[in-house]
Amino acid sequence: MKKSFQSTFSQTLSLNFFVLKARFEWLFLGHQKVLMKQTFLLLTAFFLVFSAHAQNQASPLNMENMLRSITSTKYPRNHLHPEILSSVANYIQTEFGKYTRRTELQDFEVNNQTYYNVIASFGPDTAERIIIGAHYDVCGNQQGADDNASGVVGLLELARMLKYQDLKYRIDLVAYSLEEPPYFRSENMGSFVHAKYLNENNIPVFGMISLEMIGFFKDGKNTQRYPLNFLKLFYGSRGNYITLVNKMVSGKFARKFTKKYKKTKSIRSKKFKAPQSLTGIDFSDHLNYWYFGFSALMITDTSFYRSPHYHQKTDTPETLDYVRMARVIDGVFQTLKRLNN
Numbered sequence: 455m456k457k458s459f460q461s462t463f464s465q466t467l468s469l470n471f472f473v474l475k476a477r478f479e480w481l482f483l484g485h486q487k488v489l490m491k492q493t494f495l496l497l498t499a500f501f502l503v504f505s506a507h508a509q510n511q512a513s514p515l516n517m518e519n520m521l522r523s524i525t526s527t528k529y530p531r532n533h534l535h536p537e538i539l540s541s542v543a544n545y546i547q548t549e550f551g552k553y554t555r556r557t558e559l560q561d562f563e564v565n566n567q568t569y570y571n572v573i574a575s576f577g578p579d580t581a582e583r584i585i586i587g588a589h590y591d592v593c594g595n596q597q598g599a600d601d602n603a604s605g606v607v608g609l610l611e612l613a614r615m616l617k618y619q620d621l622k623y624r625i626d627l628v629a630y631s632l633e634e635p636p637y638f639r640s641e642n643m644g645s646f647v648h649a650k651y652l653n654e655n656n657i658p659v660f661g662m663i664s665l666e667m668i669g670f671f672k673d674g675k676n677t678q679r680y681p682l683n684f685l686k687l688f689y690g691s692r693g694n695y696i697t698l699v700n701k702m703v704s705g706k707f708a709r710k711f712t713k714k715y716k717k718t719k720s721i722r723s724k725k726f727k728a729p730q731s732l733t734g735i736d737f738s739d740h741l742n743y744w745y746f747g748f749s750a751l752m753i754t755d756t757s758f759y760r761s762p763h764y765h766q767k768t769d770t771p772e773t774l775d776y777v778r779m780a781r782v783i784d785g786v787f788q789t790l791k792r793l794n795n
Contacts, residue, residue: 512780524606533567533634536569542590543629550610553614554576560651573627582658583626583652584624584625584663584793589633590602590603600670600769601667605668606629608668609628609665612627631644643739643742645664645740662750666752667754669776672760695724697756698752704727712725
């Protein structure tokens, strides 16, 4: 009887031990699963927040990589090498195509050669348009990193950032050919061809922004010059800001964009408003939109008033500030969002 009781007691203890062990393992595994699920959810949330932040912010690394691709052609991107300009146009269209299906080449002929504007569209197809443009050709035999690969990669980065945006306006990003001499101020400029098309077809345009050299900055004293010396008293002697250039009668879009851009505080910025006759005010593609009566402005690092590399072989990728270049585009993107709200 004693042995039987001991045996039964031993079996009961053994059974209880296995039951407790099983319950412990079940609870432990269950707790692990809960922790794993919570960790997964937290990581997913972090990834989504990070992705959304990255989507809404320009990347200096992206911009540098794309700029180096554009500036590494075998021959300069000038009017004497239409085959090079065509290859760059194809590169730009391919990059645009990663973020929208609505891309096109606007072809035009000059001296029996075909050149192309590259267009990418976002937002409602029939809505009033905002044009953001930059030329991709260069003057002479140079890489043209700041002038104007910097503006072009600004367009490409904007395309990435605009992909998932709910827009009220139609935004057309346009990369132009033939801005530089010998075609500057002529009807052969790619931007003239585009602005003329909009005008002749009565296409509603809210306004236009020209991205013209946005990557050269200097923090030292006396690194910034002006068309009139006394302007240094108002704008300072340091080339550490981006300029929003307006003519005296700039129109509703230019006024609103400039005001909202400065409020983003993405980068130190200054408004410069002057008569169109002042040297440099109309030295880019926006001049053709002014000609056809559209409201337009230029965003620039002030070109030859700051950079010693303007139209020189020293205008190379190594001379640019990609962090501040990205902040310029952050400001454009944030302003576009505010205009579309």
